[in-house]
Amino acid sequence: MAAISREEVAHLARLARLAVTEDELDTFAGQLDQILHSVERVGEVAADDIPPTSHAVPLTNVMRPDEPRPGLSREAALAGAPAAEDHRFRVPRILSEEA
C-alpha cells in the first residue's frame, strides 16, 4: 500500500519546511518507502472496536490555578535569538499573512 513517490517526498518536505536537495529526495523516497512497508502491518491487527491510546498514563484534569509566575527577563529571552531589533525577534520578510 505504501509506495511513496519522489513528488510526495517533496510535498512532505515542504510541509515540514525542509529544503531537501535533489539527491535527498531520491534517498528519502526509497527509505521512507521501505520503512512504511515495514510498519504498515499495524493495519493487520487493530480492529474497529479497539480504542486508540494517546497517553501512556490515564490522567485527566491536570490544571493549574490562574496565578502569575515569574517568566524570563527580556534580555534572557532575546539572548538566544539569531537576530533581534527593538526588543523583538527579527525575522526576514514574511511572504504570506497566514501559514
Add this chain to the structure above:
Amino acid sequence: MTSTATGELADVLSRYEVVLGLEVHVELGTRTKMFCGCTTEFGAEPNTQICPVCLGLPGALPVVNAVGVESAIKIGLALGCDIAEWCRFARKNYFYPDMPKNFQTSQYDEPICFDGALDVEVDGRTVTIGIERAHMEEDTGKSTHVGGATGRIHGATHSLVDFNRAGIPLVEIVTKPIVGTGADAPAVARAYVAAIRDIVRALGVSDARMDQGSVRADVNVSLMPVGATEFGTRTETKNVNSLRSVERTVRYEMLRQAAIIDDGGVIVQETRHFNEATGETVGGRVKETATDYRYFPEPDLVPVAPDPAWVEKLRAELPELPAARRARLRTEWGLSEPDMQAIDNAGAFELIEATVSAGTGAESARKWWLGELSRHANEAGVELAELAVTPAHVAELQSLVDGGRLNDKLARTVLSGVLAGEGTPTEVMTTRGVEVVSDTGALTAAVDEAIAANPDVAEKVRSGKVAAAGVLVGAVMKTTRGQADAKTVRELIISRLGAE
C-alpha cells in the same frame, strides 16, 4: 453609497442565496496565559510577558489554566451548548513565525462545548444561529512589519516579533452554516458578533474589546444559486475587528463573489483580509501547498473531563444574559419593540441602561442617545460608545433640563460643548453662559416689548386665538437669544394679554 449598495445587493439576492459562517475568537480575561503563568496585560513592553513555555523553548511543557477551562464552559453554557464529558487538546501543525512552537495548541474533533444556538434580532426578526462548537486554544504572538510603506507584510524588508500575546487563552466559537438570511445577511453577521461580544462581557470572561482584538471574527461567505442545495465555494475573511467591518465584509464579499460568478468565473477558496480604509477585502498569496494541519491529540496535556457537578454549579451561577436582560428592561422601561430595535441597531442598549441607572427616565435617555448623539456619531463616523460623552453626562444634562435650567435648544448647545471636551454639562453651561433666563422682571419687559411690536398678533390672542401666541414667543426667544424657557414665556404672554 449605501442605497446603491442595497440596490446591488437586492440584485444579487434575486439570483443567489448567501451562506454565512462565523468564527469568533474571544480572548479570555484570565490573569495568566492558557498554558503558563505569564501575565496577560494588554500593551506591555514587547517580550516582557514570556517564559520558556510560551516562547516555545526546547523542553518546556504546557499546563492548563483552570480558569481558562471554566471560562470556556461558561461561554458554552451561555450559548446553550452541551459540555463534553471528556475532551482533549490537539496540535494544529503549521509554520508561522509568531507561533512559537509552530503548532497551535487547540482542540480538533473533541471540543469542550458543542451544539448550541443563539437568537439574534434583526429588524424585528429573530434569527436563530446554530453553534457548531466552542473550543479552547491559544493566541499567537504579534509581528510588526518594517520597511514597507504601510506597515503591512507586502513591501516590508523584515518583521519583528513580540511574543507577549502568544499563549493568551482564546475560545473560538464556530457557527453552523447560516442560511436564509437574504438581504439581512450583513446585519445578521453584525448582530451575531455583537451578541457574542455582549454575552462574554456579561459573563465576565473577557473584556470584549474589539478595538484591542480581544473579540475578532473570521467571516466565511459563499453564494449559491437560488434553489440550490449545495453550498458554493467560500472565502474566509480573517480577523475582522469591528462590528461595522463585519457587516461591510459580508456585503462586500456578496457583491464581489456575485460579480465573479456572473462573469462566468469561479470563487477561489482562500483567506482574505478586510481593508478598513477602502472597505474592500483583499486576497492573500495563493499557496503552493494545500493546507494540511496534521491535527493529533496533544501528548503533553491530559484530557479534560469536567465534573458534571462543576458544570451544573457554573450553570446555576450564570449571570443574567443579554437577551433576558433586554426583555426585562424593555418591560421596565416601557418602550415599544420598534424603539428597542432602534436601540439595538444603534448599539445604545448599555449606554441607555447606564443613563437610566444614573437617574434619567428611559424615554429621555432613549431620545438623547438615538437622537442628538446618534447624529453626532454618524457625522463623526464612530460608534456611540466612542463619543466623548458618558451616560453620567447625559443624565446630568437631562436633570438640568428637568430642573428648568436648560431648555432643549440650550441642552443641545451644552451637549456639543461636552462632546468638544469642554467639561461636564454644568461646567459647559456655566462657561458658555447659556442658562435659561428665569428672571421674570427681565422676561416681562421682553414680553411687553414683543406685544408692542406686534399689535395685530396681540389682538388675535386677546380675542381668543391663543395659537397665534407662538409668533410672540418666537420674538421673545429671539430677543433673549434662546435663553428663556419657551413654556414660561408663553404663559407670561397669555397672562399679559388676559387671554384666559
Add this chain to the structure above:
Amino acid sequence: MTDLTRRTAGELGAAIAAREVSSAEVTRAYLDRIGAVDDAVHAFLHVAGDAAVAQAGAVDARIAAGEKLGPLAGVPVAVKDIIATKGMPTTAASKILAGWLPPYDATVVRRLREAGLVVLGKTNMDEFAMGSSTEYSAYGPTYNPWDLTRIPGGSGGGSAAAIAAREAPLAIGTDTGGSIRQPGAVTGTVGAKPTYGGVSRYGLIAFSSSLDQAGPVTRTVLDAALLHEVIGGHDAADSTSIDAPVPAVVEAARQGAAGDLTGLRVGVVREFAAAEGAEPGVVAAFDAAVATLTKLGAEVVEVSCPHFEYALSAYYLIAPSECSSNLARFDGVRYGLRAGDDGTRALEEVMSLTREAGFGPEVKRRIMLGTYALSAGYYDAFYGQAQKVRTLVTRDFTSAFEQVDVLAAPTTPFVAFPLGSRTADPVAMYLADLYTIPSNLYGGPAISVPCGLSEGLPVGLQIMAPTMADGRMYRVAAALESTQEPRLADQTPEVTA
C-alpha cells in the same frame, strides 16, 4: 581513598557525607579521568570543568556547615545533552542548537542540584535521541569502551559509555524506545526507564512526548535506585507527571541484593523467544540469566504477549509523528541556528534552509515519516492504527501482569555492532529496539542489567514491571547482580587512547 573512579556512587556519597573525601576531590578525579580517556571514547559534548568544581566546592561548604543532604550529595553526574541545563550548552547533539544556552534548568537538573549532585557535563547521543548507536550525533560518534570500534548503543551512548569508562559515577539518560536500556546492555552498565510520568519531562527536549522518560544510567543497580529517588516524583510543571510518591526503589534494590527471589513470578515472553533476529550468544546469556533467577527462588513461566510483534511498527509511526510536531519549533526565529539569511531571502525559505542545514539525515527522515503518518488521508491507516496497537500492547502487559510479577527479555537482540555497519539501513537499525519498545508504548518501568558476555561483549537482561511498580524491577535486577563477582561494569577493559 585510592582511585575514586572505581567506587560506586553510593559509596562516594557516603564518603563525602562522612567528610572522608570532598566532593571537589571526587569531581576533580572524574574530570581527570575524562581528560585522560574522553578523546578516545567521546562520551561528552561538553565538560563543565570549572563550573563543576565550583559546584562541588559549594556542596562541600553545605556539608561542612552541617546541612543534611541526600545520599548522593557531592557525587558527580553526567547529563544527557537533551536535557536543559541553565547556562550550560544543550544541543541534543544537533547542529540546530549549536551554542544555545538554556535560560532555565530542567526539573531533573534542578532536583540533581538541590540534592547536591555535581553536574559534570553533557553527554553525547544520537541527534534528538533518534538512533540506536550514537552515530547520528552531529558532533561525531561515541565509542564503546569495551571495543572502540563498536557502537555504545543509542540514543544515550554517551551516558552509558561515560559510566562504562568510569568518566562519571552516575548519568542521566532518556528512553523513548530503549535509549537508556539498549546502551546499558551493550556497555555492560545498568540503565533504568522509570514508569512514564514518574520523572518529570519538564526541560527534557521532546522527541516523542508520550514515550519519553528520563532515568538513571549507572554501574550498579543500587546506584540507579538512589539516582531514581533523587530525580523522581511529581512535578506540577509536567501535566503527565504522576501525582504519587516515588516508588521505594532503593529499599527494593537493597532487598534484591540479598539474593532471594522466593515467591516472585517471572514471565518470559513467548513471542520474543520465538522471534528471529536475536544473536545466539544473546539468547544463551539470557537463558543463563533466567536460570539464575530460578536458582534465586523465582518461578519462571512463559507468557504470551501476541501484540508485541507489532510494537516496533507502532513505535515507528507514533514516535516520528510526535517528533515531526515537537521539532517544528526549531526554525531559526527564537534560538539556535539560522541558515541562508542573506538579506534577500524570505522567511519561509530561510526557515527551510535552516532546518535543512540544522538537522541530520535520521532526524529529517523521521520528521518526514511523521509528517506523512499524520497527514490527511493517511492518519487513520498509520497514526490511528498505531495508537490502536498501543492499546493492544498495553492489554498484553495488563493480562501478563495478572499472571506474573515481572517480565524478562533480552534488552536488545544483538551485542554492540561495529560502527557504520547499520547506518545505511534504517530498518536494520530500528531492530535494536525490538524488545525495549513495548514498555514505552505501555508506560511501565523497565531496567537493563548486565547478565553476561557474548563474544566478549556485554549482554543485558531486561526486566519489565507494571506501572508504578518500579521497585519490582530493581529487586530482580539487584538479585541478579548479586550473583556476579565482580560486577560486569567493573570488568570494562581499560581504555587506551
